[in-house]
Structure formats: C-alpha cells, structure tokens
Amino acid sequence: MEIMGRGLRQIISESPLYFHIGLKYAGYKFFNRKSPLYGSADIINVCNLHCEHCYWWLNRKENEDLTLEQWKKIIDEKFKKQHVFIITLVGGEPMLRPDVVELFVKEFPKRICVVTNGTFPIPSLKDIYFYWISIDGTEEIHNEIRGQDAWAKTRKNVIDYVENNGEKAWKDIWITMTINSRNYMTVRNVIEDWQDYSNKIGFQFHTPFMKGDPLWLPFGEKRTKLVDEIIAMKQEYGDYIINPNSQLELMKKSWGGKDIVPVDCPTWAILSVDHMGREKMPCCIGSAEKNSLKPRCEECGLGCYSVLVGYGIKGSGIISH
Numbered sequence: 001m002e003i004m005g006r007g008l009r010q011i012i013s014e015s016p017l018y019f020h021i022g023l024k025y026a027g028y029k030f031f032n033r034k035s036p037l038y039g040s041a042d043i044i045n046v047c048n049l050h051c052e053h054c055y056w057w058l059n060r061k062e063n064e065d066l067t068l069e070q071w072k073k074i075i076d077e078k079f080k081k082q083h084v085f086i087i088t089l090v091g092g093e094p095m096l097r098p099d100v101v102e103l104f105v106k107e108f109p110k111r112i113c114v115v116t117n118g119t120f121p122i123p124s125l126k127d128i129y130f131y132w133i134s135i136d137g138t139e140e141i142h143n144e145i146r147g148q149d150a151w152a153k154t155r156k157n158v159i160d161y162v163e164n165n166g167e168k169a170w171k172d173i174w175i176t177m178t179i180n181s182r183n184y185m186t187v188r189n190v191i192e193d194w195q196d197y198s199n200k201i202g203f204q205f206h207t208p209f210m211k212g213d214p215l216w217l218p219f220g221e222k223r224t225k226l227v228d229e230i231i232a233m234k235q236e237y238g239d240y241i242i243n244p245n246s247q248l249e250l251m252k253k254s255w256g257g258k259d260i261v262p263v264d265c266p267t268w269a270i271l272s273v274d275h276m277g278r279e280k281m282p283c284c285i286g287s288a289e290k291n292s293l294k295p296r297c298e299e300c301g302l303g304c305y306s307v308l309v310g311y312g313i314k315g316s317g318i319i320s321h
C-alpha cells in the first residue's frame, strides 16, 4: 500500500508527525489557529537558466547565500520549531547547493522534495522524499521557455537516475508542469514523454505578476476545456496524475484572491523562506523585500495552495464538502 509515495511502514513510523498535523488541523478548524503545515525554502540565490515564465528572476537581488551553519539555524528556529511536515526546496536552482540539500534531507528524512530543472546530474539520496522535475512541454516548447538543450540535459539526467539507482528509482521522480499559453496543448505529450521514468505528474498554471501577461492562460473556454481534458485523462492514466479533481475545478476560475491580495488562499499554511532565511510574503512565490513585485492572486494557478483550498483549507475558514 502506498499513499502519495509513502509506504505503510513509513506511515506507521511517522504517526507522531501526523498527530502534530492533526492537532494543527483541529486547532485551525475549531479555534481558527493558523500554524504552518508545510515549508518551502529558496536555498540558493543563483540559477543556471533564465526561463521566460519565471517569477524568481522578477524579484532577484544580488545578496549572499547562507552558509550550512546558517541554514541549520533556520531549520531549528523556523521549520522544526513549527513542526512543519513536508519541506520543498526551491531556488534559483537548488541542485547548485548539494550541501544544503543534504543537510535538509538529513534533518527531515523522507520529508524533503527538491524542485529542480534537472539540468545537473540527480544525486541518489537515500532519505529524500522525491524530486520534482520541472517540464514545460515537448522538447521544442520546453527549450523555447527554458533555453536551448535544456530538455535533452534533463532527459538524460532523469534516465541516468532511473537506470542507475535500482529498480525503484523511478519512484523518486515526480514531474511538475506549469501550464501557460505557450504549452497548454502539450499536456498529453508531457505525460507520454515522462510516464515511463516517473512516479507522478502534477499540473499547475502560470501565475502572472502583471496584468496582461501573455503567458497567462486566460479563464474561459480554452482553459476550462483543458482542465476537463486533464480530469478525463485521470481515468486513462490512473493515479499518475496527482491533482485532485477539486483542485483542478478551481483552476478554471479565480480562486485565491482579488487583484494582488490573497483572500481564500491559505498563505499561512506554507512557511516560505527566501535565500536569506527571511519569510516571504504573501506566499512562496512572493518576496521578503518591501517594494517587491507581487503575484496576481486573482489569476493564480499555483498548485501547492490551491490543493489545500480544494480540500477545504481556506484563508478564512474550513468549508465542509
């Protein structure tokens, strides 16, 4: 038996953690007490790519990255203190700081996901939860967005990882696709290209930082049809597609907030820190800097928060289905 890539033995050994999460959920539901369930950390302020859709470049400032000792302090004083369950490592490109990745995995065995562009060899870490590999379309479209040869490098690194790390290595590879106006017609191609080398795929939609961003796939007929197609593909591809229908339905329309202000979005549920360990606002794609560019909540397509709303965990309260 496996639930979201976690085996029965693991689930049993993690029961104290579930107890904490259960308490947090109850505290929120009955007393409106908001304590983060998940974490995210930009462990590096550098990236080897300059993808066309990327929010990270929009608010990038030239400042130092943290040392390993400084990250250990953030781990203890923020993530451990607040008993977050799963932590996602992001960047920039997190594989450029393998020392920090290893530290997090050691401190949170089977609870760390690393989001990576996959252009560097993927290390085998015994206690990693999984790697999210970002894929943005067919080879041609992915390269248009991420740069020449990006797809081939990622392809090779994923296949090398799967072929060289035992028969279960494919379980460590999950694909994440950010759907936009350029790649929306390639969803099925991405599934077909990667299904043999990965455990799951998750979809989210491009979130703009300015009105009229041409990469944003507008609400309306085209977007609704695509979401319905993904829901239908879940029959075809079994549990390979991880998005619950409740979340996919939200993606047809505005669900998070108004203009640049989160309303229903449960921003409190994910403790997000930047490369300096400072808390980001309003969410993991925001910034800790005061005069930063803000994401457009009204057109948000982020997966990590919408999945919570889909399950009834909302900014202002819990709704029952």
Ligand SMILES: C[S@@+](CC[C@H](N)C(=O)[O-])C[C@H]1O[C@@H](n2cnc3c(N)ncnc32)[C@H](O)[C@@H]1O
Residues within 6 Å of the ligand: 047, 053, 054, 055, 056, 090, 091, 092, 093, 094, 115, 116, 117, 118, 133, 134, 176, 178, 205, 206, 207, 208, 302
């Ligand atoms: C900022 S990247 C950092 C990790 C790594 N460099 C990578 O590309 O996977 C994290 C994820 O955010 C996605 N992303 C970037 N800009 C986005 C945007 N404006 N809206 C939604 N997702 C976005 C990327 O496609 C990637 O999957």
Ligand code: SF4
Residues within 6 Å of the ligand: 047, 048, 049, 050, 051, 054, 055, 056, 057, 091, 092, 093, 117, 146
């Ligand atoms: S590789 Fe990741 S962080 Fe770097 S530009 Fe692309 S999406 Fe952004």
Ligand code: SF4
Residues within 6 Å of the ligand: 207, 256, 257, 260, 261, 262, 265, 266, 267, 282, 283, 284, 285, 295, 296, 297, 298, 300, 301, 302, 305
């Ligand atoms: S995830 Fe961020 S951009 Fe999206 S609605 Fe929430 S706060 Fe706004």
